[in-house]
Amino acid sequence: MANLKDLRNRITSVSSTMQITSAMKMVSAAKLSKAQDAITQMRPYAEKLTELLQSLSATLTDDQSSKYAEQREVNKVLVVAISSNRGLAGAFNTNIIKAVKYLAERQYSGKNIEVMTIGKKANDILSKTFEIHKNVNDIYDDLSYDNVAEIAEGLMQEFVDGKYDKIVLVYNQFVNAATQKVQHEQFLPIVPVESDENIVLDYIYEPSKMEIVLELIPKSLKMQLYKALSDSFASEHGARMTAMHKATDNATELRDSLKLSYNKARQASITNEILEIVGGAEALNN
Template identity: 40%
Template structure:
């Protein structure tokens, strides 16, 4: 016969877990809305600045116009690896870590070092003994552009000095509340997009196109790293909300199963007691 006390304690424990996961779901939902707004608000600016850089690059002479546009033989790669500081976000952390490790395998033979943003990614890189150039943890849920500038400065300085020949960013792209996609996106050298004929506008640059490009490209790198970090945060909060919702549903289902088991065990205990009473009466008779 099942232990009624043990089942009662287990039901109580599962109900407490459901309360916690429900509260975490509500917190994540609140943070998710703000993170989505911040992450999506920067996309139009990112698209427009990419278009302007494409026009500037064409006017100023392409790779000769700025060192951040120079393509050279790839002898070393840098990856800016962006992950959450906390877990409880479903498969999001595992997906981005696996995507980055798969990328390293594809580049087998080429040394790779990392700028790690987020504790979960840092743990994996240390465990797999990867070369870490810099680490940034505790950025919080609402980082500012100023807080991400040290990352951009390391990226730009190492690329300009020739310490690395390519820079990639690994992050979780926000697609929808239910879908977050691990992405590795090339950051440097900047590859200007091709402008469609209907969007090809002749700009007048002061003092000249090369000077404007020189000041715009570092700002583009800074903005892009900041934007991708915001997208990663939006993905994290969305994944956490969904994970906590699923955990709450599973806890409620388990509570129902345990309650049914408890009722059956209790009924079995009552039936046994009744049979003992009836047997005792029969024996006395």
């Protein structure tokens, strides 16, 4: 059995760790509330914008199709891996890394794959295996539509220039504080949607249908990337809050166990001392 000094040191260490994990849980819970409200309010708009764009795109002829919808033979793929800058979030970052490796080994096996990392954690691991096209770490310091739009514009231009034939987003979709789903989402080219001849869209377009589509497509792509980053941001805080909650519970359980061992050791030490005193006194009497 460990001596009393070692047990006291371990109890102090575990108690300090428990205070840190508890504080991190509260911080993540506060940030999660704001991030969750943002993604919940954004989703209906983003989904309706995509639905409107797909409805209009389905009615365009081939010669009217957007440059962002050009279907080419896939030789070079860019995977945009969205992770966090900090750890202690359970399997949040690990799941993204596994998903990227799965795409490279299964879905796009034999293709020329590059990775763009958004977040430090994915870059630290994936840079050992893949060619990193670009790494963005500071976007979470000010996660806004305007800042994300700059990144989206760069990706759109590289696709138009023919640098990549397909661009895929990999991120954690926020479900709730305890659940995040890894998503593989095609960013470019725009996923074609077949028109339903039974549905008649009787709209009056002002300006022309083509001008509306050309205006909506860049905006929709920027919103798609912004939604993915907002989803990931909320998922990160949910995952970290859950991980720190479990860590706090484990630290509490370990501390209680150590206290019990300490009390048993202390009681055994006191008992031994009493026995020694009684034995000494008995020897003097004899």
